[in-house]
Amino acid sequence: GDSVTQMEGPVTLSEEAFLTINCTYTATGYPSLFWYVQYPGEGLQLLLKATKADDKGSNKGFEATYRKETTSFHLEKGSVQVSDSAVYFCALSEGAAGNKLTFGGGTRVLVKP
Amino acid sequence: DTAVSQTPKYLVTQMGNDKSIKCEQNLGHDTMYWYKQDSKKFLKIMFSYNNKELIINETVPNRFSPKSPDKAHLNLHINSLELGDSAVYFCASSLGAGDAFFGQGTRLTVV
16 A cells, blocks of 8 residues: 655754655655645645656745656755744655545654754 | 634533534535544545535544534434544535545544
8 A cells, every 4th residue: 555654753844954764655656746844733734746757846935846757756955944834745746546645654844043 | 704613712621422523615615525634743534525415534532423414514423422532523525626625624532
């Protein structure tokens, strides 16, 4: 079945540091890929997505590129802020699977001033 | 206006009780979901409905029964609650393309 693996946290960074969160996936078909963010005490929000190979999703300074050859969708941000402290989830969705989201285990990011 | 709203936000109850969580979306989406997030933040699909029809039931105990009276509502009823049911339950909706809008979550604590 489908699965998503992402690096375990917590990841602790100083403000303005570069952030990378690794994500790899296993899927039977051609999934869409997503990054969701969960701020403390809140639900998940879609951060960015990519629907086909070589697509780059971007939002709020975050970027991720759909790499079919390495089955990866790593999240990057060039200069993090304290407000980026959250849990980040990589996920995939396949239409044939009812469009459900299959999530990775989440990576907690803590940005210190 | 809240896009996906679920009530209650917190629910503390004793083992063996029956409880319900309600969810409503005002986005006009056809598909709604219930996800469970455990204490380690791991998220897993429970159910999916499309236009009031059950699409996905991911090996959830039959003590959990979703009900969708219309495509804007998806409620979750849980019978005979167990300690292991303690978790955060998220309702979500989507147009069917995978990207979903999530509610704020309901933190269920069974004591």
